[in-house]
Amino acid sequence: MIELIDIVKTFNTKKSQIKAVRGVNLSINDGEIFGIIGYSGAGKSTLIRIINQLEKQTSGQVIIDGQDISKLDHKELLKSRQKIGMIFQHFNLLWSRTVAQNIEFPLEIAHVEKNIRQEKVKELIKMVGLEGRENAYPSELSGGQKQRVGIARALANDPKILLCDEATSALDPETTDAILQLLAKINKELNITIVMITHQMEVVQKICNRLAVMDDGKIVEQGLVKDIFASPQNSTTKRFIQTINGTDVEKTRQELKKLYPYGQLVRVSFTNNSDEPIIARAIKKCNLEVSIVNAHINHTSSGPLGVTYLHVSDGDDAQYEIFIKALEEKGAKVEIL
Amino acid sequence: MSWLNDINWDQMFTAFIETIYMSSVSLFFTIIFGLIIGILLFVTNSQGLIVNKFLNKITDLIVNILRAVPFIILMIILIPFTQALVGSMLGASAALPSLIFAASPFYARLCCIAFMEVDKGTIEASKAMGASNWQIITKVLLPESFPALVSGACVTAISLISYTAMAGAIGSGGLGNLAYQYGFVRRNDAILYTATAIITLIVLGLQWLSDYLAAKIDKR
Known part of the structure; x- marks a missing residue:
């Protein structure tokens, strides 16, 4: 279970203060697919980075399975990050490494033995459907294939949580569907908690169980996806739902x-x-x-x-x-x- | 082909070896020091892995000062240091300290530019995987910028070769020295042009090697 308690994040620039997140409370249950939707600038990217502490919150607590991870020392934090996978909009693969080596990378970081690493890489390549592309370089792959590598890489250290940062925003609709299906499959088979941020309502609609709508650093509405679709309360939520059924x-x-x-x-x-x-x-x-x-x-x-x-x-x-x-x-x- | 008789080939060969020796030994140390300084500059900058404004500014200042001093002046300033280190201020080895001092900040700057080109996203992804700073430097930063580091090393090597010619002015030996002392001062055109041609060939060969390597290792 992930609990975010009173999360505030303020960025100090030379000229002004930017309040990216203003008091967010959320709890995300084990094994669910939780969507956070919002327009760009709503603070969702910052919020997801606070979960794995790539950004440190200005105040508030991040509690994962009962442990306040903002209180961990640096070494413990690095260890706990190995159990939180993350995938990105622009995939962020290492171009100097092949598909197999990219997937092996987090295992190297975790100091896993070489023969175990190779075994695991084989397994992951099969899981994401990239058999035969092991020795290709990222530059030789399509967007969808790159994201599959990203997913395999994120799963290498058997994480309990997978964070998706606009993971399908750079993909075409068909590829988006395929990636979402893969994520749903992973969620089911590995019982992994998935937190995804997106600005695409159809993504949330297709695979999320619960949803939070973010606007101007705050959660303006949250609940079961079907309930929110049935009767959206907040104006931002309504705007998002209109993008789906095309009716205002x-x-x-x-x-x-x-x-x-x-x-x-x-x-x-x-x-x-x-x-x-x-x-x-x-x-x-x-x-x-x-x-x-x-x-x-x-x-x-x-x-x-x-x-x-x-x-x-x-x-x-x-x-x-x-x-x-x-x-x-x-x-x-x-x-x- | 009578002009060929004007050349003492043993002397030419010795000068060639001296040039190769000075350039390669100084390049070796330049790459080591340049990489260290380059990494220091990169990781301590305001968006770096270990932000340290003070260290960053100091390193930056030293690099800029060393790059601003003309090589010929740097050599003269370094004479006492060279004498203490090498025991002499003449010969190929005596040229090494000033060559390294002049080229390292230059290469450090090129390294820093190469590191800046590394996709920030890959560094963020490695952090998210729980990589330590050392792992990020050795497993992400260096491999991802490798083609740029190699072509930077080649540019530096070419600069070093021209520096060795200047080092001839304080008696370091090498092809540049030969071209100047025997070719220009003693008016032996055959030596002047042959030595220059050999230097040109070395530079062309290096550039070709650099282009070949860059194409081979760059998987982008």
């Missing part, structure tokens, strides 16, 4: 209001995979005329999420209330526009 909640609302000046407009989101005809049954209960005016589905790692806009007319408030209650009883989230 506010815009949709205004357009629908124009089209349907009378009656009630309701936004219903479903997160549970139920076969029940929820809407149909609710209609029966209240005896209202309901039409579906807009609908879409988002696919998240914890299942599909449906959003439906309904227009209800010619009813009274009591009937509306019955209708909404009937929907909510079945686990749908209802928002009156």
